[in-house]
Amino acid sequence: MKPKWFSIFFALSVLLVTGKAMGSEANACLNRGDDYFKKGQYDQAIAEYNRAIEIDPTFASAYNNRGVVYGRKEQHDQAIAEYNRAIEIDPKFALAYYNRAISYEKKGQHGQAIADYNKAVEIDPKFALKDRFIVTGDEVYDRKTNRTWKRCNYGQTWDAQNKWCIGVIKRVPIDHAVSEVKRIKGGWKVPDVNELMSLMEVSCGTEKDKAQGIFADVKSSEWYATSTSHGDSHVMAVECIGAQAKAAGVGNQMFSIIRLVREGK
Numbered sequence: 059m060k061p062k063w064f065s066i067f068f069a070l071s072v073l074l075v076t077g078k079a080m081g082s083e084a085n086a087c088l089n090r091g092d093d094y095f096k097k098g099q100y101d102q103a104i105a106e107y108n109r110a111i112e113i114d115p116t117f118a119s120a121y122n123n124r125g126v127v128y129g130r131k132e133q134h135d136q137a138i139a140e141y142n143r144a145i146e147i148d149p150k151f152a153l154a155y156y157n158r159a160i161s162y163e164k165k166g167q168h169g170q171a172i173a174d175y176n177k178a179v180e181i182d183p184k185f186a187l188k189d190r191f192i193v194t195g196d197e198v199y200d201r202k203t204n205r206t207w208k209r210c211n212y213g214q215t216w217d218a219q220n221k222w223c224i225g226v227i228k229r230v231p232i233d234h235a236v237s238e239v240k241r242i243k244g245g246w247k248v249p250d251v252n253e254l255m256s257l258m259e260v261s262c263g264t265e266k267d268k269a270q271g272i273f274a275d276v277k278s279s280e281w282y283a284t285s286t287s288h289g290d291s292h293v294m295a296v297e298c299i300g301a302q303a304k305a306a307g308v309g310n311q312m313f314s315i316i317r318l319v320r321e322g323k
Contacts, residue, residue: 283314
């Protein structure tokens with residue numbers, strides 16, 4: 059699955075506003091570099107960022123922007139080096155952490171990517187939901203946990219035209235669900251309780267209306283089963299109660315909803 063990378067354009071839109079607001083000679087170079095980048099003239103963009111840094115070696119935004127260009131050129135080691143320098147200059151530069159997370163993700167270094175993503179959110183919560191998830195068709199990749207989810211409940215399919223889940227939800231006992239899912243190709247599985255809580259905390263929380271556009275048709279006050287045992291004849295399950303996700307033990311023969319997950323992309 060190849061995700062669509064919108065974050066670079068988001069990053070530069072922020073930086074363009076910052077550069078125009080400051081108005082120094084170094085910022086004039088930054089703005090010209092941004093203009094070259096938008097035209098796909100990457101070498102010229104780098105040259106302008108180089109000039110900005112020559113004028114002001116502590117210009118964190120210039121290092122960050124130069125990193126974005128190297129990322130676009132698929133030179134992620136160089137991009138990470140640029141973000142490192144930006145963060146060294148400004149340890150609270152959330153955007154640099156976020157962009158570095160993207161380069162780490164591209165290199166398959168998911169642990170570092172998750173750490174940087176979490177740091178960006180810690181510094182600036184605007185990165186939390188909007189840029190946490192990558193939606194591709196009927197699947198959603200969660201950068202924070204390095205998990206890919208089905209957008210719909212087990213038994214449903216994603217209707218791309220109407221942008222919603224169609225079909226009948228298949229409520230099954232957890233024992234049956236585990237055996238059925240094993241026959242599905244692609245590494246899909248019934249989530250454990252920690253994986254499911256990471257999804258339900260978003261779907262049940264204060265931003266649940268926005269989350270419905272990502273994870274459709276999450277049912278309130280119904281149990282979603284997990285593969286985590288809770289005694290000999292029980293498993294952990296999760297439901298939305300108000301604006302919170304609650305986990306509890308339920309009988310493993312109880313008919314529950316399943317939301318499939320797999321590790322990685």
